[in-house]
Amino acid sequence: MLNSPQPDLREEPHMFSLFKTNPQKKLQKAYEEKLTEAMQAQRNGDIRGYSALQEEAEAIYAKLEALGKAS
Numbered sequence: 001m002l003n004s005p006q007p008d009l010r011e012e013p014h015m016f017s018l019f020k021t022n023p024q025k026k027l028q029k030a031y032e033e034k035l036t037e038a039m040q041a042q043r044n045g046d047i048r049g050y051s052a053l054q055e056e057a058e059a060i061y062a063k064l065e066a067l068g069k070a071s
Contacts, residue, residue, distance in 0.1 A: 024067055031060040 038053035 024064065024071070027060055027064045027067065031057055031064060034060060 034053055034057035038050050038057060041047075041049035041053055
């Protein structure tokens with residue numbers, strides 16, 4: 001053991017990074033689903049439901065923006 005570098009145990013093994021979820025993709029999907037739900041509520045004449053769903057979508061979008069800036 002002549003000056004062998006110590007492995008960094010904090011790093012994840014590459015083998016398991018395949019199963020790691022991407023939080024940005026997850027938020028993007030949730031945002032798109034919420035917008036779709038809002039559109040359907042609006043089409044059905046449920047304006048209050050549309051407003052509530054649109055507000056939830058905006059909150060998800062804000063999280064998505066914050067995550068994008070942090071990356």
